[in-house]
Amino acid sequence: MGTVLAVDDLSWHAGGARIVSDVSFSVAEREFVAVIGPNGAGKTTLFNLISGVLRASGGSVRLDGADITREAPQRRARRGLGRTFQTSSVFASLTVRENVRLAAAARRGSCLRLWRRADSDAGALATADEALERVGLADRAPEVAGSLSHGDKRKLELAILLATDPRVILLDEPMAGLGAADVPALTEVIRSLDRTVLMVEHHMNVLLDLADRVAVMHHGALLAIDAPERIMADPTVRDAYLGEPL
Numbered sequence: 001m002g003t004v005l006a007v008d009d010l011s012w013h014a015g016g017a018r019i020v021s022d023v024s025f026s027v028a029e030r031e032f033v034a035v036i037g038p039n040g041a042g043k044t045t046l047f048n049l050i051s052g053v054l055r056a057s058g059g060s061v062r063l064d065g066a067d068i069t070r071e072a073p074q075r076r077a078r079r080g081l082g083r084t085f086q087t088s089s090v091f092a093s094l095t096v097r098e099n100v101r102l103a104a105a106a107r108r109g110s111c112l113r114l115w116r117r118a119d120s121d122a123g124a125l126a127t128a129d130e131a132l133e134r135v136g137l138a139d140r141a142p143e144v145a146g147s148l149s150h151g152d153k154r155k156l157e158l159a160i161l162l163a164t165d166p167r168v169i170l171l172d173e174p175m176a177g178l179g180a181a182d183v184p185a186l187t188e189v190i191r192s193l194d195r196t197v198l199m200v201e202h203h204m205n206v207l208l209d210l211a212d213r214v215a216v217m218h219h220g221a222l223l224a225i226d227a228p229e230r231i232m233a234d235p236t237v238r239d240a241y242l243g244e245p246l
C-alpha cells in the first residue's frame, strides 16, 4: 500500500525549547495510527505542524508525495487533509443538516458560484445526508445543532469532515469530554470512517481496538511506532509513562 502521509525529521522550537524533535514516520493508505504520550509530550503540536496551524522549524510534511511543509492550513485542507479540533467547531444555531451541507458545498466550490443559490445545490445536500447516515445522525438532521448531546456533536463534527471527502483525517482526542456510555458508539463511527486516520487518544481500549499502529511521543520525540501489542509490551514505552497504567 502506498504512503499517503510522510513526516520527516519534523521539528518545532519555541523559546529555545524543542517542543517537537526530529519526528519521522509515514502512514499508509487506509492505515489507522494512534498517537499516545504523556501530557505535554507534543502530540497536539505535531498535529498542528501536520495541518499547518504551526510552521515547522525543520523537517518536512508530505501528502501523496507533495511537499506541503510551507503551505497554509486552508491549502492543506483543500489537498485533503481533514482535521477535528479538541474544541467543538459546530454552528450551534444552524440545523444538523445545514452544518454538513455547508461543508459539502465549500468542498464542491459552489459557494463561489454566486449566481446559484447554495441551498439549491442538490449535490451538496446528498453528500450531507450520506455523511449524516454514515455517522448515525440521519434522524437528527432537521434539529438545531446546539441541541445535540456532546456525543452527537462529536459525530456531527465527523460528518462535517466526511462531507469534505478528506484523504487523511486527523482526530485530536475525539472522545474528550464524552461519558463512558458514549465511547463505544463513537468508536464504531470512527472505525467505519474507512480512511487514512491519525488519532490522538488517551483511552487505551479505544486505540487498541482501532489502531493498526501506535506512535508514542515523549518529550517531543517519537519514542516508538509499532503494532499495539508490541507497544504495550515495550519496556521503554512503559518507562516513559513512569508507571502510569497504559
Ligand SMILES: Nc1ncnc2c1ncn2[C@@H]1O[C@H](COP(=O)(O)OP(=O)(O)OP(=O)(O)O)[C@@H](O)[C@H]1O
Residues within 6 Å of the ligand: 014, 015, 019, 037, 038, 039, 040, 041, 042, 043, 044, 045, 046
Ligand atoms: N506556543 C507555544 N510556546 C511554547 N511552548 C508551547 C507552545 N505550545 C505548546 N507548548 C508546550 O509544548 C509542550 C507540548 O504541548 P502539546 O500540547 O503539543 O502536548 P500534548 O502531548 O498534546 O499534551 P496533552 O496531552 O496535554 O494535550 C507543552 O509543554 C506545552 O506547554
